[in-house]
Amino acid sequence: MPPAGTTAVSTRGLRKTYRHRGKQVVAVGGLDLDVPRGGVHGFLGPNGAGKTTTIRMLLGLVRPDSGTVRVLDRPVPEALPEVVSRVGAIVESPKFFPAFSGRRNLALLADAIGTPPPRVDRVLADVGLADRADSPFRTYSLGMKQRLAIAGTLLKDPELVIFDEPTNGLDPAGIHEVRQTMRSLADAGKTVLVSSHILAEVQQVADTVSIVTRGRLVTSGRVADLLAQAGAGEARVGVADPARAAEVLAARGWAVRPAGDGALQVSGAPDLAEVTRALADAGLYLRELVPARADLEQVFLALTGTTPTGTTPAGPAGQQQGRPAPHGRRARA
Incomplete structure (x- = not known):
């Protein structure tokens, strides 16, 4: 108390x-x-x-x-x-x-x-x-x-x-x-x-x-x-060879996914300087490194596995995988 x-x-x-x-x-x-x-x-x-x-x-x-x-x-x-x-x-x-x-x-x-x-x-x-x-x-x-x-x-x-x-x-x-x-x-x-x-x-x-x-x-x-806390170690990474960069970063145990326009979204790195070093050691040089800006919805999703509307995020096909909100989606608690 x-x-x-x-x-x-x-x-x-x-x-x-x-x-x-x-x-x-x-x-x-x-x-x-x-x-x-x-x-x-x-x-x-x-x-x-x-x-x-x-x-x-x-x-x-x-x-x-x-x-x-x-x-x-x-x-x-x-x-x-x-x-x-x-x-x-x-x-x-x-x-x-x-x-x-x-x-x-x-x-x-x-x-x-x-x-x-x-x-x-x-x-x-x-x-x-x-x-x-x-x-x-x-x-x-x-x-x-x-x-x-x-x-x-x-x-x-x-x-x-x-x-x-x-x-x-x-x-x-x-x-x-x-x-x-x-x-x-x-x-x-x-x-x-x-x-x-x-x-x-x-x-x-x-x-x-x-x-x-x-x-x-x-x-x-x-x-x-x-x-x-939610945005720590997450960034948009741009390199000339994203496929090779994804292999290098994934080998370090970090989560890597496509971010559009040939860039990668990297999460789990303890320090973004480590991302730069890992790529440079592999002969890959950054043209873009933008730290992620987290929001409270991301915090909520990370903690509960659902969005505040009570659904899971879009799957690979881009479709919502519905899940009812607690207590049958009552208008008010």
Whole structure:
């Protein structure tokens, strides 16, 4: 268990099962999760991996079968009344009055939770909606509607903000808007926990991540560290005689495969300088050596053997070899 005060969220042995068609389904199976304070933490995995169920347990909406949950150093659900005002969350689609302006909708919400009225204009500015504050909600784009929902969670100035699949259904512009909003919240000192199955999107904004599949943690850490590990010793290699180069490199125990345009993709080398030396010793000289840039999907694939959508990568014929996601590809965990 990390020292007190260093995590915004910590779970140990968290487990939740459901009955489905007469069978017991494990939604979350012994999850150990640590979300450090400050920054954006991505909670990543395919649909059906247990992300939403976990978030509902963090918020006291679902009671775990076993295990412990601590949010802002307090046990949940026992101390939920103490922390609820310090946590903001969007778990489902936001509900607002279509004919009312963004400002009016937030003013009603602020009145309901006892937030001073001046706070409304502040949060509208924080999410970049000040210039559309008086427009009816029905005229907002999907991205703007999501940002208004985020503004609603900020009315009580929470320390921890939780988003469950916040970019679902958004176009690229909306995704960019929400991503910028999450980053600005983290830069302002808040902790942002965002669950998603779109790893490439979260990679652009997250400082740290936890990757789960089938309700269990498979890895966690700083994004930069995970990417560095995944891309270590992998590179695109170009030489005049790729067939001979492939033999030389494979003889060293490294994985070699065609990379198009006569180049090779080499992985497993402890140091790319070793690739250069091995080829030079065989009288082969490089015309291209480009280190691979890993992404979180590659990390996920290496750890689980599936993509975040729950399928295996394309086989030799370029066809997807389907494999169902955990728990029958439910839309949400």
